[in-house]
Amino acid sequence: MREVSCQEISDCVGKLAIQACCVQTDDIKHAFRKARSTEVSILGQNILDTLIENGKIAESNMMPICQDTGMLVVFVEVGQEVHIIGGYLEDAINDGVKKGYTEGYLRKSVVEEPLFERKNTTNNAPAVIHTRIVRGDKIRIQVAPKGFGSENKSVLKMLVPADGIEGVKKVFLEAVKLAGPNACPPMVIGVGIGGTMEKAALLAKIAAVRETDSKNPDSRYAKLEDELLELANATGVGPQGLGGVTTAFKVNVEWYPTHIAGLPVAININCHAARHCDAEL
Numbered sequence: 611m612r613e614v615s616c617q618e619i620s621d622c623v624g625k626l627a628i629q630a631c632c633v634q635t636d637d638i639k640h641a642f643r644k645a646r647s648t649e650v651s652i653l654g655q656n657i658l659d660t661l662i663e664n665g666k667i668a669e670s671n672m673m674p675i676c677q678d679t680g681m682l683v684v685f686v687e688v689g690q691e692v693h694i695i696g697g698y699l700e701d702a703i704n705d706g707v708k709k710g711y712t713e714g715y716l717r718k719s720v721v722e723e724p725l726f727e728r729k730n731t732t733n734n735a736p737a738v739i740h741t742r743i744v745r746g747d748k749i750r751i752q753v754a755p756k757g758f759g760s761e762n763k764s765v766l767k768m769l770v771p772a773d774g775i776e777g778v779k780k781v782f783l784e785a786v787k788l789a790g791p792n793a794c795p796p797m798v799i800g801v802g803i804g805g806t807m808e809k810a811a812l813l814a815k816i817a818a819v820r821e822t823d824s825k826n827p828d829s830r831y832a833k834l835e836d837e838l839l840e841l842a843n844a845t846g847v848g849p850q851g852l853g854g855v856t857t858a859f860k861v862n863v864e865w866y867p868t869h870i871a872g873l874p875v876a877i878n879i880n881c882h883a884a885r886h887c888d889a890e891l
């Protein structure tokens with residue numbers, strides 16, 4: 611059995627947090643270039659230019675792309691042939707969050723309790739951690755710092771099967787229109803369809819942090835991704851909500867089997883920063 615230490619995991623999470631907050635991934639850079647070539651609004655073009663410049667400055671100075679460096683969502687795939695040594699996995703991840711957000715001078719945005727005192731934890735821990743046991747002897751860690759301008763605009767709806775594709779499109783469009791400028795468009799929109807209530811929400815999150823140059827492997831869902839993108843961009847919300855044809859860079863759809871009586875749909879909205887990066891140990 612292969613051994614991976616908590617120290618390695620912690621160091622990895624810390625580095626990924628800084629990288630994700632300061633360096634746009636290639637898919638997002640490509641999405642910006644593509645949007646700049648198709649945007650028709652002059653104001654929209656100017657905003658895209660400014661955001662592209664912002665990304666370049668952030669990367670060259672290792673400064674955050676946005677002041678809201680988010681709550682860190684961490685997806686961990688642990689190979690079942692791996693033995694984690696030297697501590698507890700979730701402690702290691704949260705130690706990495708504390709280190710990364712402190713050493714990277716990233717804004718600490720997490721409160722330790724959500725309703726009454728809302729006291730800042732001062733180190734951005736804890737992360738929201740999703741762990742899966744998978745085949746193999748590696749650990750894959752993906753981080754996504756999630757700003758709440760966009761997160762707050764997410765939606766979950768328990769449709770019934772009779773609502774069908776049109777019902778999904780209606781929920782999607784209402785969410786995009788409601789998000790408007792507050793989600794800092796151009797957005798990357800994750801749609802989760804199926805499973806149960808919480809599964810649909812998780813699928814939407816996975817979709818929201820999936821690469822913008824990817825497609826759902828099922829051609830029916832890939833077509834739905836294109837149709838939803840067209841709907842989003844026809845709203846006219848545009849870059850930063852000031853009008854234009856680039857309301858979203860991409861819509862990603864993930865699905866899962868569901869119950870005969872249900873059609874859960876979740877929409878998770880990511881902003882133009884759409885930060886994500888990953889590593890394998």
Ligand code: SF4
Pocket residue numbers: 676677678679680756757758759760761792793794881882883
């Ligand atoms: S939604 Fe995104 S771009 Fe807007 S403030 Fe939050 S992190 Fe920044």
